Amino acid sequence: xxxxxxxxxxxxxxxxxxxxxxxxxxxxxxxxxxxxxxxxxxxxxxxxxxxxxxxxxxxxxxxxxxxxxxxxxxxxxxxxxxxxxxxxxxxxxxxxxxxxxxxxxxxxxxxxxxxxxxxxxxxxxxxxxxxxxxxxxxxxxxxx
Numbered sequence: 001x002x003x004x005x006x007x008x009x010x011x012x013x014x015x016x017x018x019x020x021x022x023x024x025x026x027x028x029x030x031x032x033x034x035x036x037x038x039x040x041x042x043x044x045x046x047x048x049x050x051x052x053x054x055x056x057x058x059x060x061x062x063x064x065x066x067x068x069x070x071x072x073x074x075x076x077x078x079x080x081x082x083x084x085x086x087x088x089x090x091x092x093x094x095x096x097x098x099x100x101x102x103x104x105x106x107x108x109x110x111x112x113x114x115x116x117x118x119x120x121x122x123x124x125x126x127x128x129x130x131x132x133x134x135x136x137x138x139x140x141x142x143x144x
Contacts, residue, residue, distance in 0.1 A: 017130070
C-alpha cells in the first residue's frame with residue numbers, strides 16, 4: 001500500500017519520537033538498527049523529512065535527529081503525504097488515470113470508502129499516541 005520509502009519513514013519517525021524524550025538525539029546508525037533499515041536509505045529519507053520540517057536535526061558530536069513537542073503532534077497522514085504524496089488518498093485503486101465519479105473503474109465505489117477510512121485513521125493518529133505502546137512493548141518496529 002505504501003512505498004518502501006514511506007514505510008521506513010513512518011517507522012523512523014515513530015522510533016525517533018520514542019527516543020526524543022528529554023531532548024535526546026538519535027544518530028542514523030541507531031535509527032537504522034532500531035527499525036531494521038539500511039543506513040544509506042534511511043539517511044536519505046531523514047534528510048527529506050527534515051527538509052519538510054517534520055523532523056529536526058542537529059549536526060556535530062552531540063547531534064542527531066529528534067522530534068520536539070510540535071513534531072510529536074505530526075500525524076501519520078502528514079508523513080505519508082510528505083513521502084508518497086496524496087495520491088494514495090485520492091488515486092484509483094487500479095492505477096487508472098481516468099478513474100472518477102463520472103467514469104469509474106470496476107472497484108471505484110468500494111475503494112473510495114477504503115481510501116477515506118485509511119485517510120481518516122492516519123489523520124487521527126499522531127506520533128505521540130504510539131509512544132506508550134512502544135515503551136510498554138505492546139507494539140514493535142523491528143522483529144527480534
